[in-house]
Structures are given as structure tokens and as C-alpha cells.
Amino acid sequence: MSKNSRRWAEFRLAVVGHLLVCELGRGQLEAELKSLSAKKWNHPISGQPAVFGYMTIQRWYYIARNNPEDRLCALSTTRSDAGNPWSLTNEVRAYLTMQAKKHNSWSYQRHHQVLLRTMRERGWGHPPSYKTVNRYLQSISSSPDVASNVQIVKLQGLVGHLRRTLIVQSTVTRLLKVAEPRPKTVGSTLKFIRLGPYEKSYVLSRLQNYKTAGGSLPNFCAGVGISTGSIERWAAAYARYGVAGLYARKRRKFLNRTSAQETKARILEIFHNQPRTYGINRASWTGESLADALHRTFRIKISLSTVIRHLRRAGFKMRRAKQVLTSPDPDYREKVETLLRTLQTLRETEMLFFVDLR
Numbered sequence: 001m002s003k004n005s006r007r008w009a010e011f012r013l014a015v016v017g018h019l020l021v022c023e024l025g026r027g028q029l030e031a032e033l034k035s036l037s038a039k040k041w042n043h044p045i046s047g048q049p050a051v052f053g054y055m056t057i058q059r060w061y062y063i064a065r066n067n068p069e070d071r072l073c074a075l076s077t078t079r080s081d082a083g084n085p086w087s088l089t090n091e092v093r094a095y096l097t098m099q100a101k102k103h104n105s106w107s108y109q110r111h112h113q114v115l116l117r118t119m120r121e122r123g124w125g126h127p128p129s130y131k132t133v134n135r136y137l138q139s140i141s142s143s144p145d146v147a148s149n150v151q152i153v154k155l156q157g158l159v160g161h162l163r164r165t166l167i168v169q170s171t172v173t174r175l176l177k178v179a180e181p182r183p184k185t186v187g188s189t190l191k192f193i194r195l196g197p198y199e200k201s202y203v204l205s206r207l208q209n210y211k212t213a214g215g216s217l218p219n220f221c222a223g224v225g226i227s228t229g230s231i232e233r234w235a236a237a238y239a240r241y242g243v244a245g246l247y248a249r250k251r252r253k254f255l256n257r258t259s260a261q262e263t264k265a266r267i268l269e270i271f272h273n274q275p276r277t278y279g280i281n282r283a284s285w286t287g288e289s290l291a292d293a294l295h296r297t298f299r300i301k302i303s304l305s306t307v308i309r310h311l312r313r314a315g316f317k318m319r320r321a322k323q324v325l326t327s328p329d330p331d332y333r334e335k336v337e338t339l340l341r342t343l344q345t346l347r348e349t350e351m352l353f354f355v356d357l358r
Contacts, residue, residue, distance in 0.1 A: 004045060009076035011044035015052075016061040033058050088128055088136055092119070096133065097140055108134045164215045168223035171206045175199060175224075197246035200234045207231065264310045266298050271311065287318065 019032055037054040060075065067074035088096070095118065099111060106114075112133045119127050175195065195203070203226070210220045221228045237245030270293050275282040278293040287304030290311075295301050311318065329335070339354065346352060 005076040005078075006072070007044040009072040011041075012060045012075040013064060013071055015041070015057060016064055019061055020064055029061075033061070088132065089124070092124065092128065093136065096136060100137055100140060108137055111137060160214045163213045164210055164219075165223075167206055167210045167213065167215075168220065171203065171224050174202065194248070197243050200246040201238065201243055203231065204235055204238055207235075263294075263300055263302065264314065266300065267294060267307055267310050268314055270294060270297065271316065285318065 015036060019029070024032070033054055036057050037052060040049045040051055042048070043050040063074050064071045092115070096111065096115065099106075099114065103111075109130065112130045115133060116127045119125070203224070207217065207220050211217070217231065218228060221231055234246060267290060270278065270290060271285055275285055275289055275293070278296060280289050280293060282289055287308045290307045291302055291304050294307070308318065343352060
């Protein structure tokens with residue numbers, strides 16, 4: 001042990017020695033360590049007044065308590081990170097200050113992660129710990145520059161909120177002037193309004209302004225009372241066809257019930273006959289072959305899914321034939337061998353007649 005190491009060991013033991021021999025109650029150790037960290041001590045090497053932090057004195061205490069046999073030797077050891085400067089350099093301080101002003105909503109952990117990545121990229125040396133960065137950011141949070149920047153960001157957020165609110169209110173006011181709501185409706189007014197193509201185009205333009213002000217589509221839809229799906233459908237139609245795509249679509253005209261019943265009756269008529277009757281070389285019907293036969297016979301063209309739907313409503317189902325590769329007969333193998341032997345012994349003038357009784 002060198003001379004300086006022994007001085008340090010004796011000094012550390014003198015600082016925490018009384019804590020090792022006295023009886024401490026619950027919570028008293030923390031109070032004692034804080035009291036020791038607030039005192040000024042004579043440096044063991046230079047003799048100048050010095051102050052040691054709470055964590056440093058706490059580390060000395062636990063080293064001495066965990067090594068009762070040779071406390072001086074344990075307290076004389078040098079830390080593994082000795083020689084690494086933990087104080088922030090001027091360039092790191094300037095970078096953290098700039099980063100805190102620019103991103104005041106970041107957490108301390110994110111500030112620390114971004115700093116570590118930047119220091120690795122720029123080769124700024126050994127990175128500081130999270131607690132060091134945390135202490136520095138807390139110290140500059142009360143500075144005038146950072147405080148004023150935070151106030152500016154809050155004011156900008158308030159202005160954006162007011163602007164979004166005005167966009168929603170003005171949109172609702174204009175739409176209520178140009179459209180007439182349906183009678184006897186309950187709920188949001190615009191939800192039951194029939195909007196024309198130009199009103200829909202106006203809503204899409206106001207949505208764009210709302211997003212520019214920092215808003216989102218769900219918030220805008222909740223404010224104006226129009227569903228998200230409707231506005232997304234309008235936006236897709238406008239992007240593809242322009243204003244022409246915003247006109248109300250006409251309802252599809254379905255065939256009347258009488259012609260559907262006639263089609264169903266004709267399908268059942270064909271279904272109860274063999275496919276060969278209609279020139280189809282099959283042993284059983286399929287949806288495609290039924291539709292083909294219906295078109296050939298009655299000039300009615302429908303899809304195979306419609307044919308199957310008519311059959312199911314009539315109580316019929318179309319299933320595939322089950323293919324069985326082996327017989328369930330337990331004597332199947334013996335019978336096959338007997339049949340093969342018989343076939344092999346047949347003469348040219350003889351024929352085989354086989355009947356399966358199962």
C-alpha cells in the first residue's frame with residue numbers, strides 16, 4: 001500500500017468510523033450521511049478544505065462495513081473508473097443547453113440517449129452518466145433562456161389549439177347554412193345532413209387546414225360530427241375523380257322478386273335432370289355447369305354463386321364425391337390377391353365376371 005493510499009484509507013475510515021460502532025435506528029443512517037456530506041473536511045493529501053458528496057461517503061461506509069477484517073486495505077483501493085473525468089466539458093454543456101431549448105418536451109432519459117449517440121458519432125470522449133446529465137438539465141431548467149423558450153412553446157401550443165377550434169366551429173357554421181338537416185333526427189346535426197359535392201370539397205379543404213395547425217383526422221371528425229369513414233371515402237373519391245367523385249351515388253337496381261322466383265324455378269328444373277340432357281358431359285352438377293345450362297336453355301346469365309345461393313334456399317347442397325383409396329373390408333387384401341391370380345391364369349377364350357356383394 002502506498003503512502004497516499006494509506007492516507008486516503010485512514011481519512012475515509014475516520015469519516016465513517018463512528019457510524020460503524022454506534023447503533024443506528026431506522027432512517028438515521030441517511031440523516032448521518034447527509035450531515036457528513038454537508039461538512040467541510042481537510043483533504044488528506046493537499047490539506048485544503050474539501051467537500052465530499054452523499055453518494056461518496058455512503059460508498060465508503062458500505063465498503064468499511066462489508067470488510068470488517070481489513071477495512072484499511074478495502075478503503076485504500078482505487079475505483080475502476082478512476083481517471084475518467086465525470087464533469088461535463090464545455091462542448092457537452094453547450095450541446096445539452098441547445099438541445100434542452102430545442103426539445104423542451106423530451107424526458108431526461110431521452111436527452112441522455114441522444115447525447116450518448118452524438119458523443120459516439122463525434123468522438124467527444126467518455127460519456128457522462130444519466131445522473132450527471134439529469135443534474136445539469138435540472139440546473140439549467142430555471143435559467144432565463146430555457147424558461148422563456150418553454151413559455152414560448154406553451155403559447156404556440158395554445159395558439160394552435162385556438163386555431164383548430166376556430167376551424168371546426170367555422171366549418172360547422174357554414175355547413176349548417178347551406179344544408180337542410182333531415183327531420184326527426186337524434187344526435188350530431190351534421191351526421192344526418194345530406195351534403196353536396198362542393199360542401200364535401202369544402203370539408204376536405206378545412207381538414208387540410210386543421211392538419212396544418214397540428215390536428216388529426218379523428219379530432220376533426222369528432223368536432224364536426226362526421227364519421228371518419230365518410231371523410232376518408234370522400235378523400236379517396238376526390239383524389240381519384242375530383243369533384244365529380246363527390247356526387248351522391250345512385251342505389252343499385254336489383255331484379256324484382258318475381259323474376260328471381262322464376263329463375264329459381266328454372267334452376268331447380270335443370271337441377272333435377274341429368275347434365276347429359278343439356279349437352280354437358282358430366283355425371284353430376286356443379287354451380288358453373290348449372291349456370292351454363294341455364295344460359296343455354298333460357299338465355300339467363302347469372303353467376304355460379306347466385307346458382308348455389310338459390311339451391312341452398314331451396315334446401316339443396318352440392319358436395320364433392322368422396323374418393324376412397326382403400327376398402328374398409330378387413331379381407332380386402334386377400335380378395336385383391338385372389339382376383340389378381342385369377343386374372344393372370346385366364347386364357348384367351350375365357351372371361352372374368354366379378355360381383356362385389358358389399
